[in-house]
Amino acid sequence: MNERHESPIGHMSPGSRLDRRTVLKGIGLKGLGAAVALPMLNQMRPAWGALAPASPVRLAWVFFPNGTNADRWIPKGSGSDWQLSPSLEPLADCRNDFNVIKGLAQVNAQSLGDGPGDHARSASAFLTGAHPYKTAGSKIRVGRSADQVAADAYGRGTRLASIELGTEEGRDAGSCDSGYSCAYSNNISWRSESLPTGKEIQPKAAFARLFGVSGNTDPRQLNMKASILDFVADQRKHLVDHVGAEDSRKLDEYFTSVREIEQRIARFTTPVALPEGTLEPAEKPSDSTEHIRLMYDLMVLAFRTDTTRIATFMLANEGSNRAFPMIEVKDGHHQLSHHENNQENIDKIAKIDRYYSEQFAYFLKRMRETQDGDGNLLDHSLIMYGGAITDGNRHDHHDLPILLAGRGGRGMATGRLVEYPQYTPLNNLFRGMLETVGADAGNFGDANGIISLG
Amino acid sequence: MKRICLPPPKLHSRHEHRVDPMVAWRRAVLGTLVTALVGGLMLVAQGIAWGDPPADVSAIDALDTRLTTEWTGAIQPMLQTHCGECHMSGATEGGVGLDDYASLAKIRSHESTWEQIRGVIRAGAMPPPETSTLSQQDRDQLIDWIQRALHDVDCGCRPPVPEVTIRRLNQFEYDNTVRDLFGLDVRPSKEIGFVSDDVGNGFDNQGEVLTLPPIAMEKYLQSAAWISERVIALEREPFRKQNFEGDSLRFAQQLQIPVYVAAGKYNISIRTRFGDDQKDSCKARFLIDGKSIEEWEIVPKDETAKYTFDLEEGDHTLAIEYSDDSDLETRDAPNRRLIVHSVRLVGPESGQPAFPKAHVKLVIATPEDRDTPDALPIGFVEATRRVFRGFLPRAYRRQVTDDEVHAVMMVCQKAQEAGFGYEESLRFGLQAVLVAPQFLYRNETTQTVANGGRGIDAFAIANRLSYFLWATMPDEELLSVAGTGTLHEPDVLKKQVDRMLKDPRADSLLSGFFAQWLGLRNLTKIDVDRDKFPFWSDRLRNAMVRETEMFCSSMLREGSIGDLLLADYTFVNPRLAEFYGLNFEGKDPSELYRRRPGKKGNDPRRQGIYDNEEKWIRVPLPENRRGMMTQAAVLALTSNPTRSSPVKRGKWILETVLGDPPPSAPPNVPTLEQAQAAEGTSLRERLEIHRANPSCAGCHKLMDPIGLGLENFDAIGRWRDREGSVEIDAKGELVDGRTFSGPRELVAILAERQDSMAQNFVQRLLTYALGRGLQRPDKCDVDKIMEQSKSQGYTIRSIVEGIVLSDAFLQRSTTSPLAHANP
16 A cells, blocks of 8 residues: 555655645755655665764664554564564565564553553653653653663764654643643653653654754854853843742753753754755645654654664554544544454554554665665664554553564664563663663663663 | 641551550651652741641641541441452552552542542442442442542641642743734744643643753744744845735635835735636725725736835735626635735835834834933943843743843843844844743742732732733733732732733633633544545534634633533534534525535535635524533544544543543453444443443443433534434433433533532633642632632633632742641
8 A cells, every 4th residue: 555655755645736845945946846756765875975984873762552453463483483473564575674572561551559541651651661650730750761861871972862753743632541641641752750852743843953954054143042042041040939849840941951952052063964855844744654754754864864863753642543544444543442352443453553564664664775884774773663552452561562673783683583571671672772872771760681682 | 826737647547556646746747748848849837847846736637637537437447348358458459559548648649549449439330349248328438538538628727739830831822922022923833843732630731741851942942033033124125025925815805914114105016817717807906904995807817916005104904805706606616716826015115114013113222323412322232221121021021130131131242242233133132032931931929928828929910810811921901000019909800800801812711721621622633434424524623613612702701601501502604504404694504505616416525615604603502402512523522433422422521511520441341342232233222231241330320321312413413313224312311310301401400510510610720720730728719719609600700700819829829838827
């Protein structure tokens, strides 16, 4: 399916008007028609610059919500002798580029006495391995996420320490899940235990942030930006009367963000050199396949240009009730995930799983096609794909569907089905991933060891 | 005499031997102190030192004493007997363990757990009905005790309320504030693509949930630069040629262009075409400030009309109108359109060109100004001082210090030193202000008030009022009343509330409060199955939301809690009128839709147009609908993509309207779809199968009858008599035994619970107004607001007024910790 989506950024759906896509400054509108078969997607040009000489390792985490049809997701077999499961079939071409890892768990997504709310807990525990404090609003706490541990230790050298992408807004109404604030269901990346990193869902805004479309590199302008941040950093004394602990925390949040941006501006004064003819994506696409692929494209471009080395992507928010009309699934995902072992529902869940696998295959192929140093991007990446619910009907958080793609810059053996003892913390795998970039987080979250990636 | 309110004593289980009262007291004080610190409370012990022994131990909070006695004597043993096997002595079946609750404070700090416990006991789902020996009397006692422990307060002895956390402006407030600060019609959050605000306690304006990660700061910086370029013009020149985007107009529609100009002669060029594929022509009219200037013929090819006219300095509205059509029969056809490609305004030919209005309003001084006695230019520094002295109090929405002004001036000065011109330097100063915490956050100055609590000053009150009722900054009147220092007086406050509710800005409560309370935003996320429900479209969805918003707008100004449920009117446009089967201005519903010319068939998707689709009127409801519960938006958002959901509807009404949510389903209990049955089984029958399971029955008998009473409305809220081959049976009996025969009677029965509805409404609106979740001590305010509003028939207006006058709204923390003076 979806052949026509091969190149989302360059793709123009029939009847769409020219203004659906704007062109990067400096590239005339005139060439737009011709630019449709797009360099951003077709970037196998070997001589592309801006690569760090030693091909840095890139880390990414891709999250899907609501669990799976586990019978059709988890492959059978072991070692190199295993069969692709029906839901992973779209990844057949990439079979030798990833490992499926069985037996991992995120036990802090379990209720542990907090009652219902598995969706909120699973998203927030996914990359933190921490148990979220149950609250609808005050004192939101969970833990620092693996990507942010990496960002602090390893992300300093790039324009952005990390990027966080998604496809669904966080603006819900009411509580998102049984008394948990929506912050828990809508974020997998946590800058600190109380601060979700936030995520970009508009491809256009994400592009601007990554590559600084509006970024002015006039040194006088940059100096003024620094002066403005100096001014701001000095305003705390004018904030009267805020002595409450939460107030201080809020203001710390603000001043920390100011400081991080100050440092970033000081470090990077040149714009990212993008491949010639790269188009800036326009608004949020109405087609969700195109949306997902645009976000994957942005990840590839960000890695390729070494704009960042760390990324997270939420394919949808946890508990998302989105329907999938493009694959004839018209019921909401969350509603279906409570499938009650009804065969029709289970089949539909498998269809959705498969759909997501197809999109992921698209991403892996793009990574593999993109030259990087002495190999391709996938050689130098570790991309974890999965969720923190195994089966949406049981809401279980062990034997998770987890796949790790890429060779991590160290020729890691792939194409295997690896099994760990049941209830091995997922955080042990994060530690292994972090180890490849020299970020030793110790036993963060509930880690009790390390899965070293050879 | 000073009454001393002590924290609750420790809860004893009957196995524990009694401790010396003084020891118990010390322990309890310490425990509470720790809890309070952990809770981030600001402890201002005014006159009461924590270590002092109490003057009169018998004055311990009467309520808590009673609760403690009951716990020891009855509740704890009852839990031990009926729940102990699975939930005590180390057992934590279903993740629920009851061992660790040694104090009232502990129970209260796990409110959601205990609400769930109360819910399942009340619904009869626990203890497991198969084996339970819990008598109804004991059950009632348990439920009642938990209810009181969680929610009752001794208002004479009220514990402190957590402070309102400093609040960042959310996207909506930010956009509105920028709009009102500069008079610019812009939406920077959309333009820049802000990261969406998280939701807490059901709303997106909650202080603790409004975080500010680095990405948000980046967006604010970008936005500030973007705004500063739009507000401050570098020179007068760019103003000479202004290009405006065109539009595609249908008959009688207007393209309006607001401009701010200097006096002089102007030329306008209007490039048009009559489309699509038209052979004849239509007429267009050019108007200035509603006055017709020219009328001319538009033909089906691109042409440019040029006119010259004089304008006075100031605001004007230029307009182009599709004014006449030679063919009355087809003039409303969707492809008969006056296409305005572009509009260009050039001028003034003579006279001094002007700056844009926002610029004029902000840049009130230039270095060249000479108004000092020595007639010398005032210079750069003085000019920036004047600009920001004038601007800063509005941007920070309070009085500012010279230091604050000076800091901004320094940014301008640095720009000047770097070689930037005056206007460019001002842009940098403006950017600094727009990313300053004083602008981005709502920064409140406190003052001690009469009862020992920490009040907020008049400017903070003005801000709370304007962000509550308008979701934007205070206007000049509000700030000037704040300046007189009388804003905390009830009569002055009431007068302001009255004025503010009349203002169109109060419509912010529709999308800010009502839409979030009712969950209307979720309507934009549901994916209705278009094959099953061809009538569904984005236009219909938008019309549904608009209907409910207009209804709420009318409630806000002249309705009551009862009217929300029982109103016999609503608002429709022609599309909704057809949907509801209502006449629209005398026209039969079947006459409202105009097919696409040339299209055959009945076009169930309604892709063409309606006459006057933009027109909204108030109409009486048909017999089978009453109030908001039967509005299409509510019925659609409580459905699944392929079918209606009685369970969701029942749950929605209990939770959203009555504030009495059923307990959440435990994760492993099968829900409705499990009851898979042969084709042709009605949803009602499938639900019955499901309810046959005793662990489901308890909760579902609360929800299902309500939802089943609304089964005559399909998944998009349309009336139906049958579902497939099965006739809809909307009869039912509520859990309390009251029966109904259809939706209208159901609504009437539910409306009898007006006090619950009012209480729920007050709690939600107060949560929105305060930007924080409510705590147990807030009950004193809620009760007071309810009481005062009940005497006025629970009008929404009286509730709004009650909230504004409440301690919670006018103070940062409502009482000093654990102590206040009693006469």
